[in-house]
Amino acid sequence: MNPNDTLSAFSLLLCVLILSAGRGELLFNADDNVVQLDFASFESGLSEPTSGKLVQFFNGFCEESQNFIPAFKNLSRKLYKWHRLLKVHVLDCGKDENDMICSIYSIRKTPTLRYFPPSYKLAPDNLGTEITHRNPKEIQSKLALNLQKLDYFKMFKRQDNVAHIFQTHKDIEYVAFVFQMCLDHFLPHLETGNSMEEKYASQGDCNEDNPIVSLIGRNTLLELLPYRKVVVRIFDNHDVYNKFGISPVPNLVVLVNKAGKLLFLTPEMDSSKAYVAAIKQFLIFVDLKPQKPLPKTPPANISEALRYEIFEQHKHHPSRIYRADLERAIDQILNVKFPGTTHFAGAKIVVLRNFVKLIYNSSPLKPEAREKLANLYYSLHVKKQLSGVGFKNLLLKSVKDYVFDGKQYVGCIASRPSLRGFNCSLWVLFHYLSVESKKLKPKSVLLVFLGYVRFFMNCKECDMKISEFKKLRPIANVTNDDEQILWLWEAHNYVNKQLAGDSTEDPKFPKIQFPSERDCPKCRNNATEWRTEEVLHYLKGIYTLKNLSWFGMSSGKHAIE
Structure with a gap:
C-alpha cells in the first residue's frame, strides 16, 4: 500500500466507480463476444473440447494494444456467427498474476493473436498457431483454415448414417447436405478465400490425396452456424446421391429432417452465397430463426x-x-x-x-x-x-x-x-x-x-x-x-x-x-x-x-x- 492510502478511501472510491460504471469502462466484455481469461481460467478455457479458441494476449497500457482494441472488437462481433465452433478470449499480460502464462507462451509483444484447437494441451513445440495479420478479413481467413480441420467439417461418406447425426446433435431439426463441386466430378468451383494462403490451399481441394472440404462447402457451413437447429454436412462422393435415391446433379442441396424426409433445393449458382441464400429461404418458410444478435455496445473508453x-x-x-x-x-x-x-x-x-x-x-x-x-x-x-x-x-x-x-x-x-x-x-x-x-x-x-x-x-x-x-x-x-x-x-x-x-x-x-x-x-x-x-x-x-x-x-x- 502506498503511504497516503487507507482502506476506507479505497472502498469509498471503488463504490463510486462501480456505481457509476458502465460497460464502456471495460476494455472487453461478453456482449462483444469476448471472454477474458486469467491465470486461474486459462488452462481450462483452452482445454475445452468442443471449439477452437482465438486468444488475444494484450496489455491495456501498451499503445499498440490500445490501437488494436476497436478492430478486435469489430472482429469478435463478426466472429459471433461462428460461436458454435470458435470462442474468442483475451488475456491481460500487463497483470502480474498473468505474467507466468505470458512467459510460458513466449509472448514477447502485445497484441499477439494465437489460435488453439479444441482440447488443447500445452507442449513445448505447440504454443498455439500465431496469426500475424491485423486485417480482419485476413484473420477470418486464417481462422477458417484452422477451423476446417475440426471433426465438424469431416466429409459425409457413403457408409455414414444420417440418423447418427440426429442422435449426436439432439437439438437439431435439419441436416443440409452439400455436394462440393470439383473439377474431377462436375465443374471447377471458382470460390476463393480472403487471403493468398487460403487461395493457395484451395487449389488442392477435393482429391483423394487431400480430401478436405471445398471452400464452397466450408463457407456454407460457417455461414449457417448461427442456426443451431441446422447441421451442414459436405460430401464429395457420387455414391452418396444413391443414398438419397437421386442422380448426381450440380448445384443441389439435400435437406433431411428427423423423420428422414428429403427436400431438394437448387441454388441459383455454384457459390456458398447462393447455397446459403437457398437454405435460409427455406428456414424462413419453416420459421427457424438464427441465434439472437449481440446487443449494441459503446466504444471502449480506454x-x-x-x-x-x-x-x-x-x-x-x-x-x-x-x-x-x-x-x-x-x-x-x-x-x-x-x-x-x-x-x-x-x-x-x-x-x-x-x-x-x-x-x-x-x-x-x-x-x-x-x-x-x-x-x-x-x-x-x-x-x-x-x-x-x-x-x-x-x-x-x-x-x-x-x-x-x-x-x-x-x-x-x-x-x-x-x-x-x-x-x-x-x-x-x-x-x-x-x-x-x-x-x-x-x-x-x-x-x-x-x-x-x-x-x-x-x-x-x-x-x-x-x-x-x-x-x-x-x-x-x-x-x-x-x-x-x-x-x-x-x-x-x-x-x-x-x-x-x-x-x-x-x-x-x-x-x-x-x-x-x-x-x-x-x-x-x-x-x-x-x-x-x-x-x-x-x-x-x-x-x-x-x-x-x-x-x-x-x-x-x-x-x-
Whole structure:
C-alpha cells in the first residue's frame, strides 16, 4: 500500500466507480463476444473440447494494444456467427498474476493473436498457431483454415448414417447436405478465400490425396452456424446421391429432417452465397430463426477502463509498489524538472550528479537504461556548472532513444488533476532507493533527497516541513542503511501529519501515518507506539526491487526476459 492510502478511501472510491460504471469502462466484455481469461481460467478455457479458441494476449497500457482494441472488437462481433465452433478470449499480460502464462507462451509483444484447437494441451513445440495479420478479413481467413480441420467439417461418406447425426446433435431439426463441386466430378468451383494462403490451399481441394472440404462447402457451413437447429454436412462422393435415391446433379442441396424426409433445393449458382441464400429461404418458410444478435455496445473508453483497472489493483493488492510510479518520477525529474532549471552550479550540480548516480546504481528501469545512465553520469562528472539546456543536450546524447514505459500513475493515481501524482511518486522513489542503495555510503540517499527538495521541488511547504523535521532528527545521527530507511519513513509521516487536511490532500487518499494497522499489524504496540524493528522489516519488504509490480507498464516483465 502506498503511504497516503487507507482502506476506507479505497472502498469509498471503488463504490463510486462501480456505481457509476458502465460497460464502456471495460476494455472487453461478453456482449462483444469476448471472454477474458486469467491465470486461474486459462488452462481450462483452452482445454475445452468442443471449439477452437482465438486468444488475444494484450496489455491495456501498451499503445499498440490500445490501437488494436476497436478492430478486435469489430472482429469478435463478426466472429459471433461462428460461436458454435470458435470462442474468442483475451488475456491481460500487463497483470502480474498473468505474467507466468505470458512467459510460458513466449509472448514477447502485445497484441499477439494465437489460435488453439479444441482440447488443447500445452507442449513445448505447440504454443498455439500465431496469426500475424491485423486485417480482419485476413484473420477470418486464417481462422477458417484452422477451423476446417475440426471433426465438424469431416466429409459425409457413403457408409455414414444420417440418423447418427440426429442422435449426436439432439437439438437439431435439419441436416443440409452439400455436394462440393470439383473439377474431377462436375465443374471447377471458382470460390476463393480472403487471403493468398487460403487461395493457395484451395487449389488442392477435393482429391483423394487431400480430401478436405471445398471452400464452397466450408463457407456454407460457417455461414449457417448461427442456426443451431441446422447441421451442414459436405460430401464429395457420387455414391452418396444413391443414398438419397437421386442422380448426381450440380448445384443441389439435400435437406433431411428427423423423420428422414428429403427436400431438394437448387441454388441459383455454384457459390456458398447462393447455397446459403437457398437454405435460409427455406428456414424462413419453416420459421427457424438464427441465434439472437449481440446487443449494441459503446466504444471502449480506454482511459476510464484503465482507471477502473488501476483501482481494482488497489483493491486486491494494497501493498504493491509499482514500477510505473518510479518510472514516472524519474522521467519527470530527468526530462522536465532538471531541464527546467536555469543554472546548475555548486551544491545544485552535486545533487544533479548524485541523483543520476543513485538511479544508475539502483535503477528500477529496464536493463538497457543502466549503460545509458552511466554515460550521463560520466558526462556530468566533469562539469562544474551547466545550464538546463546544456543538461537536456547531455541527456539526449546519453539516453538517446530510451523509452519510459510507465505512461501513467498507478499507486499514485489521484481522484482529480493536480493532486498526488508526481509528489507521491517522488516519495515512493526515494523510499525504494533507501532500501535498494545498499552499496553506497550511509546517508547518500538522504543527502540527494534533501538536496532535491531544497533546489528542485516545487513545494515550499514540503521544504519547510522537512527542515523542521531535520531539527528534530538531525541527519548527522544517521550512521547506517537501516537508520537511513527509518529516517525517511519518519520524515514522510511527519510531513503527512503536518499537511493532513490541507488543499494538497486528495480526499480519496487521506494522508495517514503509515503503514496502517491493516497493512502491518505488528508495526504498533498500541494505537500510537511504533515498533521500529517491525516497521523496518515492512519497509524492506515492500520497497524492494523484487516486490515491484509491472502493472501499468507498456511492456511487461515477459517482454524483456
